[in-house]
Amino acid sequence: MKERAKSMDNKPADNAYRVLARKYRPQNFDDLYGQEPMVRTLTNAFEAGRIAQAWMLTGVRGVGKTTTARILARGLNYKTDTIDQPSVHLTELGEHCQAIMEGRHVDVIEMDAASHTGIDDIREIIEQVRYRPVSARYKVYIIDEVHMLSNQAFNGLLKTLEEPPPHVKFIFATTEIRKVPITVLSRCQRFDLRRIESGTLTSLLRKITGLENVQADDTALAMIARAGEGSARDSLSILDQAIAHGNGTVDSQTVREMLGLADRARIIDLFEMLMRGDVAGVLKEFRAQYDVGADPSVVLSDLADFNHLVTRLRFTPEVAQDMSLSEDERVRGAEFAKTLSIRALSRCWQMLLKGIHEVETSSRPVQAAEMLLIRLAHSADLPTLDEALKAITNGHSAGGSAPSAPQGGGGGNGSGGGATAYAAADAVSGQMVQRQNNGGAALRLAEPAAQTAIQPQTIVQPKAEPAPQAVRIRDLNDIVNLAGNKRDLQFKILVKNFVRLVSIGQNRMEIALTEHAPKTLATDMAQRLLDWTGERWMVSVARDGGGQTVAEVETARREELVTDARADPDVAAILAKFPGAKIIDVRITTPDDDTELEMQMPDPGVDSGDLDDED
Structure with a gap:
């Protein structure tokens, strides 16, 4: 903070207000809150002279990726009257420090990949890296939101990134690390900037309100830190708003009203x-x-x-x-x-x-x-499913017969009482639960009184009705086939094209969705499986992973069949007989029949009908 105050004193007076997130932006590694593992690694690397050629900084918005990149560029080019080597101990302003931190140094080039996505922008970098820096020790390229570069731009950067000149360093920052090609990641040292803990954020906010001479209670600062969700920039922006909203005073009631929070x-x-x-x-x-x-x-x-x-x-x-x-x-x-x-x-x-x-x-x-x-x-007062089933079973085992309906309020409170069994049965989604015992006879609840009065010798045991055939769901193909049988073609197409199966178990399924999948697809799957199978399924969504979609599997299978068909001697002879002909599709008519090929004949003098492969 002393260094920041000194640097601000050297600036000309400026009446323009600077938001807190910019005014208190970290100037050195000691000011970085909550990123101790990264600072320790960089400190050891600089002291040992093992300085990488490229770094990849990733994390959520507002944790300090761009600021860290500037501090790292400052450390690489650190030069004072007594120090002339890369260092992370930036105790005083060096020759290049102020210009680098303000983003105006000629040898530290900052580029926003969101607005420079093409190969032409990367080609310009490739052409410039051959020239040595003008005044600094290293020429540093800081590329923010690097995941937005096009595939061509990434490919064009690979060679230079792998073998850059000794005077060039690259620093990348991104919030979407999964969108960066693995070929780029493998050429960089990766640092994951963590979300800042709420306690650390609260301490930072308390320190800044003290510097700003703003009265703020701890409860309000804790609410702001919680609303910031681990982002220092978001927390400082909320604090700025709270100071303005409370006319220089920050209290819990003011913050609660401003953010629409509950007490x-x-x-x-x-x-x-x-x-x-x-x-x-x-x-x-x-x-x-x-x-x-x-x-x-x-x-x-x-x-x-x-x-x-x-x-x-x-x-x-x-x-x-x-x-x-x-x-x-x-x-x-x-x-x-x-x-x-x-x-x-x-x-x-x-x-x-x-x-x-x-x-x-x-x-x-x-x-x-x-x-x-x-x-x-x-x-809140309902038993769980296991407790309900246990209560029902205990109710039947008491006395060896099904409990009769409770009369008035005297149902009893024992585990074998009829009232307990009825309450448990009513708790399971309002449905009567029947279970099969080991002998195959069904346990039945609450037989009407008129039936219990019939003479025992006149009772004819009813023939057990066959249980409905259970619908087995083992993979995505079963869901697709079931959707086809139910004539739900739109849902069938959605599952085929947008769902990747991660895992499946007993009435549980974990899936990953492709980029353009509808947001409600997982909920729709759970509802349709309930309607079609009569069982409740839990469908959860994973962020990544999973196998191929059904559509991708079918496409790969079709390409494999086309390749196999093209290698068939008879088909090869046909293709040689009709120059320009090509296989456009292969269909499997039945499991016992051979493959049916469709060939396209572009020559107007040749009949373009389908040719069947009889092998």
């Missing part, structure tokens, strides 16, 4: 009502938060965050030491962690995760949020 204490109260099953209290509290400006999706997201916090506290109590947590979150969260079961917390998490997406995409977000909260409160 954390009231979120915890809402969570407690949900866990008690108090539907009326939940709806009243949600409306009260909505009336004071809280966004419905933000309320649900805060509920999900607190649910996650309680789950973490159950297994790792030391999480409560996080500086970004309020006192209510620490104390009441620990109490919930001791009393709530993991099954209840997991069920609440799954429902919130799905419900938040429904609220964000709904045309009536308030009503959608209220319906979700009603479902959450209603499910």
Whole structure:
């Protein structure tokens, strides 16, 4: 900070306001918050003289990729009266430091790949690297958002990147590392800049508010750090806005109103009502938060965050030491962690995760949020599926016969009572559950009283009806075939072209979607599998991985058949007989029949009908 103050004193007076993100941009490696592993690696490399030729900096927006690139360029060209070698200990301004940090040094060329995507821009770099730097030690090329370069541009850069002149260094920055070709990554040292922890961000914000002589309470700074989601730039931008919104004072109420956040204490109260099953209290509290400006999706997201916090506290109590947590979150969260079961917390998490997406995409977000909260409160006192089935089984085993319907309110509270079995059966999605025992006879619940009064000798055991044929889903081909049988051609095409299978198990499936896949495709798959198979499937989406799509497999198979057909002697003879003819398709008519070939005859003097391969 002393160095920054000194450098600012050397500048002419300027009345233009500089936002906090620019005013307090790090000037050296010591100012980089939350990136200690990268700083340690670079320090050791510089001290040992093992300086790479190219670096790849990746991370989410606002963690300091471009700033790190400039600091690295400054370290490469560091020169003072006493130091004339690359260094990471930038204790004072060097000969080139100010110009590099301001982005105006002639030997440090910054290029935005978003606006310079073509091979012509890379060709210009290739032509310039042969010339030595004008005044600095190294000529440094900083290419931001490098993933936006075209394939031709990447290919044109490969040779220069692999064997650059000794006076040239490359520094790349990107938020989409998966879009950078592996051939480029293999030629760079990669550094993943991490999200900055909330506690570290809170400390940074507290330091800056002190330098700006702004009064800010810790709760407000913790809220800003949490809203920044690990990005220093986003957090400072929010702080800038909060200072203006509060007229020089930053308090929790001001930040809450500005961001449309819910009060954390009231979120915890809402969570407690949900866990008690108090539907009326939940709806009243949600409306009260909505009336004071809280966004419905933000309320649900805060509920999900607190649910996650309680789950973490159950297994790792030391999480409560996080500086970004309020006192209510620490104390009441620990109490919930001791009393709530993991099954209840997991069920609440799954429902919130799905419900938040429904609220964000709904045309009536308030009503959608209220319906979700009603479902959450209603499910709080319901048993899990395993508990329900166990209760039903215990109800039948008690007394050796099916329990009769409960009369009045005297159902009993034992595990073998009829009321327990009925409550458990009603809990499983409102459906009566039947299970097959080892002998094959079906357990049946709640036989009508009129049937129990029939004489035993007149009872004829009904012939067991055959169980419906189960639909087996083993891979994507089964889903495609099932969609064809159900005449849902649009869904069939979507699955064939946009879905990659990662893994599949018992009513669970993990998929990866291609770039242009509809956002709701995974949800649609789960709904159709439920409708078509009668079983509930959990379909999750992975960020990457998975095999080929069905369409890609079919295309590869077709190309393989065409290649095999072209190698067939008879087909080769036909192609030689008719110059210009080519195979355009190969079809498998039936598993027992031979392959049928279609050949295109461009010569108008030759009949262009289909030729069948009889081999």
